[in-house]
Amino acid sequence: MNASATDLAPHLTPRLEGMSEAKRDVLLRCHDYLMPNRVETWLGAGVPLVIGRREGYRIWDVDGRELLDLHLNGGTYNLGHRHPELVAALREGLETLDVGNHHFPSPVRAELAEKLAALTPGDLHYSVFAPSGSEANDIAIKSVRHATGRRKLVCLDAGFHGCSGLSGAAGKDDTARFFHSDYPDEFTRVPFGDLAAMEKALAGGDVAGVLMETIPATQGFPMPAPDYLPGVKALCERHGALYVADEVQTGLGRTGRLWGVESFGVRPDVLITGKGLSGGLYPVSAVVMSREVGAWLAERGWGYVSTFGGAELGCHLASRVLDLCSREEVLASVRRISDALGKGLEEIRERRPFLRGVRRRGLVMGLETAHPMGGVRLSQALYRNGVWAMFAGFDLSVLQFKPGLLVDEAFCDELLGRLDAALAEIEGGAAS
Ligand SMILES: Cc1ncc(COP(=O)(O)O)c(C=O)c1O
Numbered sequence: 001m002n003a004s005a006t007d008l009a010p011h012l013t014p015r016l017e018g019m020s021e022a023k024r025d026v027l028l029r030c031h032d033y034l035m036p037n038r039v040e041t042w043l044g045a046g047v048p049l050v051i052g053r054r055e056g057y058r059i060w061d062v063d064g065r066e067l068l069d070l071h072l073n074g075g076t077y078n079l080g081h082r083h084p085e086l087v088a089a090l091r092e093g094l095e096t097l098d099v100g101n102h103h104f105p106s107p108v109r110a111e112l113a114e115k116l117a118a119l120t121p122g123d124l125h126y127s128v129f130a131p132s133g134s135e136a137n138d139i140a141i142k143s144v145r146h147a148t149g150r151r152k153l154v155c156l157d158a159g160f161h162g163c164s165g166l167s168g169a170a171g172k173d174d175t176a177r178f179f180h181s182d183y184p185d186e187f188t189r190v191p192f193g194d195l196a197a198m199e200k201a202l203a204g205g206d207v208a209g210v211l212m213e214t215i216p217a218t219q220g221f222p223m224p225a226p227d228y229l230p231g232v233k234a235l236c237e238r239h240g241a242l243y244v245a246d247e248v249q250t251g252l253g254r255t256g257r258l259w260g261v262e263s264f265g266v267r268p269d270v271l272i273t274g275k276g277l278s279g280g281l282y283p284v285s286a287v288v289m290s291r292e293v294g295a296w297l298a299e300r301g302w303g304y305v306s307t308f309g310g311a312e313l314g315c316h317l318a319s320r321v322l323d324l325c326s327r328e329e330v331l332a333s334v335r336r337i338s339d340a341l342g343k344g345l346e347e348i349r350e351r352r353p354f355l356r357g358v359r360r361r362g363l364v365m366g367l368e369t370a371h372p373m374g375g376v377r378l379s380q381a382l383y384r385n386g387v388w389a390m391f392a393g394f395d396l397s398v399l400q401f402k403p404g405l406l407v408d409e410a411f412c413d414e415l416l417g418r419l420d421a422a423l424a425e426i427e428g429g430a431a432s
Pocket residue numbers: 074131132133134135137160161162163213217246247248249274275
């Protein structure tokens with residue numbers, strides 16, 4: 001074991017008992033050099049996970065324990081870990097490509113941008129590529145500000161858009177305040193689902209854009225009422241604000257349509273995609289804008305530059321990801337699996353009162369529990385029963401439940417069995 005690390009964190013030693021030497025070493029070095037608070041939090045929560053092997057929708061702790069992955073890093077692994085077609089595409093890309101030079105046009109960037117224009121709703125046209133969802137949100141904010149000549153943004157109190165400067169100021173997350181990087185005069189938060197509050201926030205005619213997570217992930221996927229998103233779009237049009245759809249978690253087929261907004265009949269002015277666009281193999285995100293919002297691209301070629309934004313290997317992979325996610329048989333399977341899981345979850349809910357409700361649109365799911373900390377307790381119990389699923393950071397009573405797009409019935413049966421066992425453990429009864 002790393003002596004300096006144990007000296008620094010002797011209080012961790014009892015929590016490391018029973019682990020392999022190799023795993024303890026990783027935990028202590030990460031505690032020492034990288035993420036002391038996170039390591040302590042996970043150890044304290046009984047989730048000492050260090051991910052080793054990963055394949056499809058399963059991950060293995062470095063000590064060998066298998067877990068079904070129901071977190072998928074917010075959809076980064078929508079298509080599974082190390083999807084064979086994507087690994088092959090990356091290998092093929094490595095034969096001729098690298099990051100590329102971001103100042104110049106390139107065939108793979110052109111292919112991805114054209115594909116995004118064709119596959120996104122309405123008249124979205126121009127793309128800007130970035131290395132992360134946070135940075136894509138920053139670009140969207142700057143673009144709607146430039147397009148309208150206004151500074152203010154309206155965001156949801158349930159929203160999360162990342163941790164960079166502008167995206168961090170936009171979300172509910174209080175870390176922007178922690179870093180003295182919030183801009184309260186420029187970002188207004190309104191309650192999710194409240195059209196009257198939205199109207200009030202827009203009425204001054206000084207708002208550049210409204211940032212909307214289609215179904216707010218960090219809040220545990222509360223479902224918008226059918227008229228909510230179209231209502232927000234209509235208010236944007238009335239008051240000259242632009243509608244920005246953050247589809248980082250709800251895009252790429254997860255709702256059973258390629259984009260979540262499509263299933264609500266909304267045509268955004270800007271759409272943001274990330275996470276799963278990378279295939280889980282090479283970081284890339286994209287902001288797709290109408291010609292009007294992206295007009296600055298024709299004016300100021302270097303208005304946004306990023307060495308790694310639109311890295312050619314990432315674009316090459318993202319094109320394959322779009323091909324896979326937009327296949328009708330994949331989208332149909334998402335809807336079919338969603339219905340099957342919905343039935344199974346309902347059957348469990350009737351027997352297990354700790355599971356109070358199920359939020360579901362395609363494979364965007366949140367499990368409501370009967371306890372204020374129930375999402376955390378269920379996450380811990382599932383971990384003990386061989387599933388990794390994460391509680392909702394903004395509502396600890398809810399568990400985010402995010403099966404992959406390509407799971408089959410056998411995986412769902414196994415998952416439901418493990419969920420039932422976890423709930424039985426919490427309720428103190430026997431699994432049936
Ligand atoms: C809805 C949403 N938008 C944006 C982001 C930020 O993406 P990234 O972590 O790639 O910066 C996230 C990350 O969880 C997210 O869930």
